[in-house]
Amino acid sequence: MDLVGHRLSIMFYGVAGLTTALFITIVLVFKEKPPTPPSTAALTQEETSSYVKGVVRLIRNPGYVLLLLSYGINVGAFYAISTLLNQVVLKHFPEASEDAGRIGLLIVVSGMCGSVVCGLILDKTAKFKLVTLVVYLLSTLFMLGYTFVFRLNQIWLVYIMAAILGFFMTGYLPVGFEFAAELTYPEPEGTSSGLLNASAQFFGALCTLADGQLLAGFGDMAANLLLVAVLVVGSIMTASIQEDLRRQAAHGRTKGKDGAGTRM
Template identity: 50%
Template sequence: MPSEKDPSNEAPTSIKLYRRRWFILAIFVAFSASNAAQWIQYSIVSNVVTKYYGVESIAVDWTSMIYMITYIPFIFPASWLIEKKGLRTTTMIGSIGNCVGSWIKVLSVSPDRFYVTFIGQSIVAVSQVFVLSVPARLAAVWFGPEQVSSACAIGVFGNQLGIALGFLIPPMIVKNSENLDDIGHDLTIMFYAFAATTSVICLLIIIFFKAEPELPPSVSILAEREKRKEEKNRQGVEAGANPGEGEARRGNEFGRQLLRLITNKGYLLLLASYGINTGVFYAISTLLNQIVLPYYHGHEEDVGRIGLTIVVAGMGGSVISGLILDKTHKFKEITLALYALSLAGMAVYTFTLNCGYIAVVYMAAGLLGFFMTGYLPVGFEFAAELTHPEPEGTTVGILNAVVQVFGITFTTVYGQVFTAAGDFVANLTLAGALTFGLVLTVFIPSDLRRQAAFAKGHPSSPKY
């Protein structure tokens, strides 16, 4: 295992882009995908899982919502750990947890072991806190100003790729059979496939993943390293006089970061609008099986493919949005456009769901996914702009924590309204929430602090 080099001990005087940055990003994308794929793997075959384990559909919904619930309390210590120990250590912790949880689920194949599968799912869910906060930070420390938005989009793409696989793979493997032994056999194949994949990815991270390159990729990261080095030297002097003071100072600084973030009005508006958009996506994804099957009986695999269509279209939207951001830096304008088009997509999905033609549902889902999921990396990058120079891990960590609250709320409300009044009213409720989120987005200031820092630094062309 290679030791993690601490570039803060050096005094870098130049800027350089390393080719291996793409390999580092690829490893992270694989890790993110393997974790995200397990989020929806039960809910997308909810009717089969309820039959095999003899549980209610709400119990299956909780295998998805546990991702949201565990994120809220764990993201703050995880964000602190990212800043204190670096990306390598925290990514290793997350990948090990992801692997262990996957293997526990292998042991859950028995109709009386739903609690075992839930334990494994909970461990995988906790590992998520070491995934969602990473893309913005990894992009910042490995990529230059002209690639940072695209790299962040690719990092988020890993999560979307995993969700796509989570929609696609379980319905292909786990069939709706009257024989519980057949279902158990299918579950065994699925669980072993995930466990083997997460094991390989875990080994790749342990062997190859690095926190940051020897030389910084941009002027802003160079300045950050210099500041970190000065802070470390000062703390070393203070620690010699008072060993406990350095730790207290670091804890106080983390508290001040949180205070600055929660008093940033633009950031707070983005938290609310981003939370609404992503919460709606979580709700639709979690209940997709229950919403679509009443209209299209026996189309379990089609439900998975519809979910896949949502996410794959969103991948295209994410990459295109990242490229446009890198070229134009029009963060607020692109955010508004994507939000308005997400609302339009939601309207189309709502009014075409019961048309009787599943091909139309595919098209409506693709339209919804392209704009709604494509908005995700834009929100990450806009948050980094509004809060610079606060650490991206903390900024995105809070953003995702708020998202989980909205996700739990919207999934619960969506399910209750669906049960009480049907899918049309439930979807209209989500459309109303998106309308409110669009209004909030209008009032977010276009305060591009990170771009201002790049312009002030006037970075020269990096060396390859």
């Protein structure tokens, strides 16, 4: 207990020091907004007079509501996987407590890579719905693979499957945020992103509690199959979203006006 407490204190003090340094940097260095708008669409973006009215408008947007639910399901399932990872790994590999920690770290690192790669693909293609749907479907597919890989009793296969799963499930995060910004323009992106985070927390708690009960009563197969099922539902929701790229349209209109002015 003393050793665990000592190591936990090192971790907590380290996190406290890092976040304090970040806080000081934000206060002293960060500016409220850039000197010029970051895009032509931002020139015409309206500021909502009321946060509540902005939320009401978002809730009345059917495409955004579908994305809100599907995003929450995807990220909530990822939270459940991460939370219960140690229990699932130790159930099949009782002596692999250190491996469980390394697998968790691998999921995070591969997820960071996935966020960068998926963001770059989205930036290059501007195919918001297509990229979102493909990443979602791949998350579902590899969640199914993660469910059955434990039956092979090969810990190295769990490493590989967990890394790929983390790549796509975390890679979905920036894609979902950008798709939401497109669907909800000219509403402030902070509002749409904040609701996405709230949805993720809600579904995260729900999936973790339900999965924990299934894991205790019926085993990890039932628990993971539940996550596969909810990801299938989320995939259907994503496929049902109408691709209304409002921000891209505003960007095009603004460029058209600038071009007309230049020709004149």
